Amino acid sequence: MTLSASPLRLATTQADFEAQFKARLHWSADTDAAIEQRVAEILADVQRRGDAAVLEYTRRFDGLDAPDLQALTLQPEELKAAFDGLPPAQREALQAAAQRVRSYHEAQKKASGESWSYRDADGTLLGQKVTPLDRVGIYVPGGKAAYPSSVLMNAIPAHVAGVGEIIMVVPTPRGEKNPLVLAAAYVAGVTRAFTVGGAQAVAALAYGTATVPAVDKITGPGNAYVAAAKRRVFGTVGIDMIAGPSEILVLADGSTPADWVAMDLFSQAEHDELAQSILLCPDAAYIDAVQEAIDRLLPTMPRSEIIAASLNGRGALIHTRDMEEACAISNRIAPEHLEVSSADPHRWEPLLKHAGAIFLGAYTSESLGDYCAGPNHVLPTSGTARFSSPLGVYDFQKRSSLIEVSAAGAQVLGPIASVLAHGEGLQAHARAAELRLKP
């Protein structure tokens, strides 16, 4: 059987464009009640029984039998040994990627993550103190979606932020460890790792057990159980985002080789069948060329079945009236990855309001950004770029307001606070301000 991939072909001028476009974009984040119930039970059990519960679930779900959680702990020397055991090309690539990711996040910290303060005319000091979290947990999926690059992308911003301890959890079904994942943990500065996963790992990090220390925040992607568990422990600890399927949107003016764009669409589609690849372009002949490249290149891809399923089920090639319309549609989608594959990307970039990451120009393939350009590859999916941001140093910092009202300032602020507090019926608030007034 020959595989073929035909993303849905649409034109914004066709009468049913809106309906077809909406249907193709639709993805439901609805939660599964059975999973929710199961996860609630696991969380409660780990909270109650600690290590014993984690061991039991690890035995049951990962087929991994251990006498105690110490046996599932990886100390820094074991992470280093994994690194030392890699082929040199992988060692060098990991280190080079880590170095670039570190540099970018150091720039990010400098640009937006430093403490600041000022004094007003009355001598009152106002500001904000920025401090790192004490201890964070990083969830790393095992099995088919075990990505060492995700270890770098989660741990390095935490490390740059100055987090004291970075605890990694990674399931190792039947005890099979991924050396690249452990090596990445070493390169990224992970403090300690536990080879546990699922909701039980999230519970252990959120509540702490005799062996696993309680953390302040949990980041990193996982399956439906992990996502449900993270949502439930939110409040006890911080969490990053709840990720949906991955997406790419390519905004093309027709100047990039069609093969490059086809391969970029593939590189999203190969993640999983639910991943979404969309091309927006005002040039119909170019869209034809991309479809032709898809047909030609698909059989050469090892993951062609996943790619075909993704493109056929969720992909779209959309012919727009012009680039401006393409930008407007992109803003409606708020894609996770947005390639501006144009000879003049800076003309279009200011029109683009919502996206996790914007890749400018023909040479900026999403994959370069995924691995080593520097910016984070943990990005808001499913339209959540409307209100959320890439994982960053700021996710591993928190801010405290600083206020030092001078004696003179208290004379100015006191009467204002007093009027407003009385207006709200909070007389102790008013009196506290009034007590600071000089007679």
Added chain:
Amino acid sequence: MTLSASPLRLATTQADFEAQFKARLHWSADTDAAIEQRVAEILADVQRRGDAAVLEYTRRFDGLDAPDLQALTLQPEELKAAFDGLPPAQREALQAAAQRVRSYHEAQKKASGESWSYRDADGTLLGQKVTPLDRVGIYVPGGKAAYPSSVLMNAIPAHVAGVGEIIMVVPTPRGEKNPLVLAAAYVAGVTRAFTVGGAQAVAALAYGTATVPAVDKITGPGNAYVAAAKRRVFGTVGIDMIAGPSEILVLADGSTPADWVAMDLFSQAEHDELAQSILLCPDAAYIDAVQEAIDRLLPTMPRSEIIAASLNGRGALIHTRDMEEACAISNRIAPEHLEVSSADPHRWEPLLKHAGAIFLGAYTSESLGDYCAGPNHVLPTSGTARFSSPLGVYDFQKRSSLIEVSAAGAQVLGPIASVLAHGEGLQAHARAAELRLKP
């Protein structure tokens, strides 16, 4: 009957300090299954029936009957009319507070909310673009906890961030509007308001109805139903934090008049019976003086019953070995409000790692910060200052990574990405990078 308030008196040197301290701090954020179920039904109903469902719940829960949602809409002119109708002292106080809150948040935007980028040696551009959210919803409680100052604290950062539309919802049980709340909405730049509340208002903002526009993020405090609804719509829209009871921790060296500190403890306690006021001090005689001030001042307070209930049930006066130990205990609590009531507050501030807002020196009563010093009064509660931050301009912005890999940069990055992508079994990622390599 004479009311009395005796916060639990503890000393860190006593044998059972740990147990007593933990018991007093304990507060459970556990959710109520009945509320969860009810909220899930309301959300689903509003998603399905829109305006009709919102009207029905408003009739049932708020005793407010309206023919359609237009009748529950407040346009800018009505907000302005409420402002114009206030006594001059309230008008001036609102404006003065708004001005200071605006200045602070403008400084915050400048310090940490601007776009940035740089080019590396290969000419590759890396950066982050910061943009405002398009449209946000602000939940404002009605009834006994209707705080106009909260309107300022939620809407002004959104306005400073550059949010296009700020939609406010505020329940008005039996149609009773709070003029100060509407006036604050006018001063803070709210675009439009709806007099609806509860889970139905959260649902309308998250999903949109014929009359209420769907927003990108919902902020603001509410009761258990509102909190449960916000938690459930998280992902469809952004939310701020889920707030617990309010808390103050006063770290005193004994140099501040005891009456001032007693009143500061009251000003937290008067919020509600679950609010928590804690004093940490190395000077036992000073703690006696504060208790004496509590006894003397309590009968003079209009909200003395709430204050007494809060202090008796959750308050604590803790005698510490020294100020260093007091700082360490404060870090364990990670309080929402932290007053450093010391003659030398800058000596202790560097030791304080976790707090929503830090109030330095005797003149900086929490109430001045609550209303008009400038920083936000929406702060992380219940120890969540370990990982979260005051509401700020950054909550109404999102970031997009910017990457423009130069042709030269692609030659350096391509081989790194290729090795790592092959290591993860993602060949399309590798090929996309390899296609950009020059022969």
